[in-house]
Amino acid sequence: MIIDELAGIAHDPRKSVDEHIARTGKKAIGCFPVYSPEELVYAAGMLPVGMWGGQTDISKATQYLQSFCCSIMKANLENGLNGVYDALSMAIIPTFCDTLKCMGEVWKTAVPKPECFTFVFPQNRKLEAGVDFMRSELERLRARLEGISGAKIGDGDIERAIAVYDEYRAAARDFVKTSPSYPLTVNARVRHNVLKAAFFMDKAEYAAKLRAATAELKALPPEDGGSRGVVLTGLLAEPDGFLDLFADSRLHVAADDLVQESKQFRVDAPKEGASPLDRLARRLSDMDGCSLLYDSARTRGQKILGMVKDTGAAGVVVCMMKFCDPEEFDYPIYKKELEKAGVPLLYLEIEQKMDSAEQLRTRIQTFAEMLGA
Amino acid sequence: MEQKTESSKAVLGRLLERHYQEALDEKAKGGLVAWATSISPQELLETMDIKVVYPENHAAAIGARKQAESFIEHSEGNGYSVDICSYARVNLGYMEIQESAAGNIPLPDLIFCCSNICNTVIKWYENIANELGIPMILFDMPFNHTYDVSDESTTYIRRQLEEAIKTLEALKGKKFDYDRLKEVMKISTETARSWKAATMLATAKPSPLNGFDLFNYMAMIVCMRGKQEGLDLFNLWKGELEEKARLGLGPWKDAEEQYRVMWDGIACWPYLSDTYKVLKKYGINMVTSTYPDSWTVIYDAGDLDSMARAYSSNYVNRNLDFGVDNIAKIVEDFSLDGIVYHSNRSCKFMDFRQFEVQRRVEARTGVPSVIFDGDQTDPRAFSLAQYEMRIQTLMEMMRERKEGGQ
Numbered sequence: 031m032i033i034d035e036l037a038g039i040a041h042d043p044r045k046s047v048d049e050h051i052a053r054t055g056k057k058a059i060g061c062f063p064v065y066s067p068e069e070l071v072y073a074a075g076m077l078p079v080g081m082w083g084g085q086t087d088i089s090k091a092t093q094y095l096q097s098f099c100c101s102i103m104k105a106n107l108e109n110g111l112n113g114v115y116d117a118l119s120m121a122i123i124p125t126f127c128d129t130l131k132c133m134g135e136v137w138k139t140a141v142p143k144p145e146c147f148t149f150v151f152p153q154n155r156k157l158e159a160g161v162d163f164m165r166s167e168l169e170r171l172r173a174r175l176e177g178i179s180g181a182k183i184g185d186g187d188i189e190r191a192i193a194v195y196d197e198y199r200a201a202a203r204d205f206v207k208t209s210p211s212y213p214l215t216v217n218a219r220v221r222h223n224v225l226k227a228a229f230f231m232d233k234a235e236y237a238a239k240l241r242a243a244t245a246e247l248k249a250l251p252p253e254d255g256g257s258r259g260v261v262l263t264g265l266l267a268e269p270d271g272f273l274d275l276f277a278d279s280r281l282h283v284a285a286d287d288l289v290q291e292s293k294q295f296r297v298d299a300p301k302e303g304a305s306p307l308d309r310l311a312r313r314l315s316d317m318d319g320c321s322l323l324y325d326s327a328r329t330r331g332q333k334i335l336g337m338v339k340d341t342g343a344a345g346v347v348v349c350m351m352k353f354c355d356p357e358e359f360d361y362p363i364y365k366k367e368l369e370k371a372g373v374p375l376l377y378l379e380i381e382q383k384m385d386s387a388e389q390l391r392t393r394i395q396t397f398a399e400m401l402g403a
Numbered sequence: 404m405e406q407k408t409e410s411s412k413a414v415l416g417r418l419l420e421r422h423y424q425e426a427l428d429e430k431a432k433g434g435l436v437a438w439a440t441s442i443s444p445q446e447l448l449e450t451m452d453i454k455v456v457y458p459e460n461h462a463a464a465i466g467a468r469k470q471a472e473s474f475i476e477h478s479e480g481n482g483y484s485v486d487i488c489s490y491a492r493v494n495l496g497y498m499e500i501q502e503s504a505a506g507n508i509p510l511p512d513l514i515f516c517c518s519n520i521c522n523t524v525i526k527w528y529e530n531i532a533n534e535l536g537i538p539m540i541l542f543d544m545p546f547n548h549t550y551d552v553s554d555e556s557t558t559y560i561r562r563q564l565e566e567a568i569k570t571l572e573a574l575k576g577k578k579f580d581y582d583r584l585k586e587v588m589k590i591s592t593e594t595a596r597s598w599k600a601a602t603m604l605a606t607a608k609p610s611p612l613n614g615f616d617l618f619n620y621m622a623m624i625v626c627m628r629g630k631q632e633g634l635d636l637f638n639l640w641k642g643e644l645e646e647k648a649r650l651g652l653g654p655w656k657d658a659e660e661q662y663r664v665m666w667d668g669i670a671c672w673p674y675l676s677d678t679y680k681v682l683k684k685y686g687i688n689m690v691t692s693t694y695p696d697s698w699t700v701i702y703d704a705g706d707l708d709s710m711a712r713a714y715s716s717n718y719v720n721r722n723l724d725f726g727v728d729n730i731a732k733i734v735e736d737f738s739l740d741g742i743v744y745h746s747n748r749s750c751k752f753m754d755f756r757q758f759e760v761q762r763r764v765e766a767r768t769g770v771p772s773v774i775f776d777g778d779q780t781d782p783r784a785f786s787l788a789q790y791e792m793r794i795q796t797l798m799e800m801m802r803e804r805k806e807g808g809q
């Protein structure tokens with residue numbers, strides 16, 4: 031099935047990226063979590079590549095980071111120091127949290143290749159002043175990308191890239207809406223890897239494949255394995271060994287509120303705007319319910335409740351990335367809201383390299399039993 | 404009868420008490436109270452006559468009174484992770500308990516948050532605003548990854564200041580008085596200058612100032628920068644230090660200053676006197692830290708662009724190159740023998756560049772340094788034994804270097 035092909039790409043991102051570079055002659059640009067203006071990279075005729083850590087053994091990175099740094103950034107730095115990202119022409123590092131601010135600075139010092147581009151996302155993203163600042167950052171990036179490619183990025187190129195990305199986002203939304211009807215074929219691990227493949231492929235190619243994969247699924251009769259659906263929330267849900275525990279306990283993902291997954295494609299660019307960069311800037315204004323984006327209304331809890339209601343999920347599983355303080359700050363607030371609404375909640379701490387995923391087995395099993403799986 | 408002049412320490416105590424009392428009184432009579440981050444544009448609040456308290460100050464005071472643990476445990480009980488900044492854990496606990504032996508503060512009606520110290524405060528203050536259902540004004544100060552503050556950042560910040568003024572007008576139901584703002588900006592700059600001048604007197608050898616006093620006066624520069632009394636206090640303190648320096652007096656009556664060090668990061672409030680005593684035991688005087696400059700917010704009175712730039716120039720909002728230059732200059736200005744780096748479990752922004760800063764400063768200045776693990780208010784994250792061992796190591800290195808004639 032096509033979903034297996036996509037899931038395979040997430041397991042060997044290097045291969046996919048190298049092949050793409052060889053096949054198209056394009057340059058590749060690394061994009062750190064959590065959001066990057068990928069559309070602009072795409073418009074420059076380059077491949078945006080997600081840099082979401084990995085299951086890396088940490089040794090050199092301890093020269094720069096204390097033990098209580100999140101595992102994604104430790105892994106990214108370690109990989110950078112080991113030359114794993116040599117094929118990338120640049121890495122975009124945003125400044126969403128204090129750890130990321132340091133990462134940009136450390137990268138400049140410690141990692142000669144790829145060079146880093148610090149991108150500052152405004153937090154007052156709903157004020158016009160914030161939109162204007164975001165646009166100026168996009169202009170700065172545009173100029174740097176033009177320097178790398180040696181070619182101008184026209185407004186038309188950006189409009190086309192936005193169209194490609196909106197299509198990708200629509201395809202991804204359709205996939206996550208469809209997948210809960212196939213809890214056996216699209217178990218938690220498969221679902222995650224299918225979505226993750228987007229970070230290592232040309233988005234137009236990815237969207238086409240994902241649409242085909244979804245169509246393939248829809249042609250199958252719905253599966254009823256007696257499995258119960260849950261909503262996952264957090265930064266991301268990895269590694270595979272952790273996700274396998276869900277299928278083992280007859281749980282599947284009914285919807286996700288993960289930064290690495292649905293939050294990437296929940297919101298399209300607004301249809302209208304003074305310029306394509308304006309549309310990109312205003313897309314940021316429209317993205318709510320994320321721990322990395324200022325939101326004094328704190329809509330996250332309500333959004334999760336909405337997902338539970340819409341999908342009929344039996345409960346919510348918090349996948350808390352250890353040492354990720356923005357996520358840790360959100361938890362007590364939405365926890366209260368979920369408890370008040372009587373939604374069963376399971377809190378799990380995860381790290382990307384988790385030898386101890388097995389230790390979570392009993393907790394997930396008990397939760398599943400409580401939900402009647 | 405001869406009029407005895409009050410010492411700056413006595414004035415400090417009195418002013419601090421009044422500062423909190425005024426906020427409590429305001430709340431009692433139904434007025435507006437703001438909670439603000441430590442280096443925020445307080446000028447706007449002062450102009451609008453809005454009383455303000457600073458949760459970081461209050462959390463530090465709770466820590467120094469060794470009261471932090473119960474508040475921290477309360478927050479952790481509510482689901483706050485041990486990983487997050489302990490000021491936030493203390494304060495969010497206090498918000499519910501509302502009773503502390505270190506003094507009380509009224510709950511806020513308005514949140515006033517400035518991200519020039521970290522992104523953490525955005526999350527922390529967002530939670531307060533959310534829990535209490537009150538408005539929040541955020542001054543987002545883009546991290547300066549370039550050496551200086553860019554024009555785009557300056558404009559973005561200035562426009563946020565203008566936006567905040569509109570919000571405050573609506574909240575208070577009165578017009579913003581720009582003449583008054585100019586006045587407040589003038590006083591604030593003068594106070595900042597006076598504070599900086601006082602702390603620079605520690606460049607004298609021996610230093611008339613022991614840096615742990617610096618930590619005490621810090622509470623005042625946080626909450627009194629925009630007030631005439633604040634200016635008077637720092638002028639008074641400066642006068643006292645000048646007099647001591649003129650007489651060649653060092654930091655202590657009963658011991659000589661033998662080594663001069665800088666402390667990087669926040670104090671360990673619950674162990675303030677322990678950490679101090681260990682240094683003193685070895686004749687080490689902490690003459691300064693990276694803090695004096697944090698409140699040296701200098702701009703042209705009445706000019707919002709220059710105010711925007713000044714607030715964004717805070718060293719924790721600056722890049723690593725600036726951080727290194729900054730400390731290297733302190734090493735020179737204060738004739739330092741060593742540096743103590745506090746790897747503060749609470750403060751990720753300071754931590755995750757500290758190793759590199761240490762390496763580069765050492766390469767540039769040759770001055771030895773040590774890093775110890777601690778936390779500003781969580782007493783569980785500090786070990787006195789480890790601290791003392793690190794200080795001994797530093798002392799050895801400083802002695803060797805001195806004997807080597809450097």
Ligand code: SF4
Pocket residue numbers: 063064100102103126127128129130265322351353354355356357
């Ligand atoms: S702390 Fe969280 S948001 Fe920041 S880099 Fe780490 S995982 Fe990402």
Ligand code: SF4
Pocket residue numbers: 488489490491520521522523524669749750751752779
């Ligand atoms: S201690 Fe650090 S993380 Fe906490 S509020 Fe201060 S600057 Fe922010």
